[in-house]
Amino acid sequence: MFVKIRNSSLSLAFLFLVGILGAPVTCALDHSLNHPPAGDSEKPSSTPAVSLAAGNLAQLASDYRANADELTWARYATYVRDLLALPQYVSAEPAQIIAANPSLSEFKVRVSETGIGNFRVWSFPRIVESHAVVFQTPARTTAIPLPQTVSLREARIVGGGMAAPAAPAAHAKPTPTNKNKLKGRPAAAAHPVAHVVHVVHAAGPKSLVLIGADRTSGTLWFKGFQLVEGMPEATELFSSLPAFFTQNVTGKAAFAGNDIVLTIQPPVVRKEKVEEEKPAGVVKDTVSKPAAAASTAGYKVVLKFVGGKYTLSGHAPDDAPFSVALSFAQAVASAKPELAKSWLVDSKLVSIPKYLGLFGKVSPPMRLVAMSNAAGASRYRLVTSGKNDLIIEVGRILQAGRLKGQLAIRALFVAPADAIAQRLNGTLVMPAGVTPATPAASTGVSSSTAPAPKN
DSSP states (O other), X not given: OHHHHHHHHHHHHHHHHHHHHOHHHXXXXXXXXXXXXXXXXXXXXXXXXXXXXXXXXXXXXXXHHHSOSHHHHXXXXXXXXXXXXSHHHHHSOHHHHHHHOHHXXXXXXXXXXXXXXXXXXXEOTTOTTOOEEEEEOSSOXXXXXXXXXXXXXXXXXXXXXXXXXXXXXXXXXXXXXXXXXXXXXXXXXXXXXXXXXXXXXXXXXXXXXEXXXXXXXXXXXXXXXESSTTOOBOTTTTTXXXXXXXXXOBEEEEEETTEEEXXXXXXXXXXXXXXXXXXXXXXXXXXXXXXXXXXXXXXXXXXXXXXXXXXXXXXXXXXXXXXHHHHHHHHHHTTOHHHHHTTBSSGGGGHHHHHTTOTTOOSSOEEEEEBOOBTTBEEEEEXXXXXXXXXXXXXXXXXXXXXXXXXXXXXXXXXXXXXXXXXXXXXXXXXXXXXXXXXXXXXXXXXXXXXXXXX
């Protein structure tokens, strides 16, 4: 009888709770029944992993292999775009997706991180039929078309505002106006914490910038897109750059924050097999045309992101090697060969600028332009506005002695005048002690000849 009363009381109590709290109690109880708490020797079962392998993608890849054309690739690329929009693919790491779908690795997919998590650009630079990239975001995926001969190299989201500094948390203190109001409150309420409002001014991303290159010529390609519905082109991003840099520039490009660092290089001539002309009956040999060295030094140029636009500026370093090259160039402009020799590892090298007629040359003023480093040395071009320029190589002294390890000019080279270098202001070279008419560090594309210094 006692047991029945206890059970009856328990049932009434349970029904009472259900009537008041409703379904959540039932759900909680059902969950506790189906998932009992794990004991010391028992661990909760882990959620089974979601498979990222896509069978349809494998079939579409097989279709492309059997008949590689624009149509079969478009089907494959469209499926990749739709696949990357699924939640499990948005949250997964790119390496996991590639490992689960071998065709992505086979077709040399490239995943470019944009600087913001889960915002990525997927591309296939090795596939000649690929004329678009896939921009993956947590909300959607978008196919962005590219010119037919362009493959993607770099991608980044740039722009965005800054958050306003938050005011420090403060406690209310008794003042003549609130003293009476705080008097009758409890101690904890007498000093309420002031609510701090954080104001953010457009802190989100603004534009997606893509850098590509022509598969044949190697010329660089720049394009920006607004991060709004439809992703229209952000034409203002590169509107301040001359067409020369967006159409005829070859080399390397990399992002440094929002800025773009370019190493402009001449195009590399590819080796082409040609048959040597020989008399009939003689076996013809195949020879290779000479190719330009892949390590050819280039010009460092920085595209600065200022006010929502990219502006052109030459990279004029302020490091010690640059100071050595500039001091030597100033000695040459001052017609002081003995002073110029002091910067040379081999004093006989002074005959090279003398041969070019550079000693005492001040009009038009020469300019020093930074080039890309080569073999552990820093190189600079002294633009003379003449038929030939002077390449200055600065490095450490390697010979044993008290000067070992010191910076000096290790080599000088004569180079034909270069059209790219002539467009860069670089740093004006004046005789020692003469103040240039324009700032020495001014850089960029020159639209007119700089004025000659006044004597």
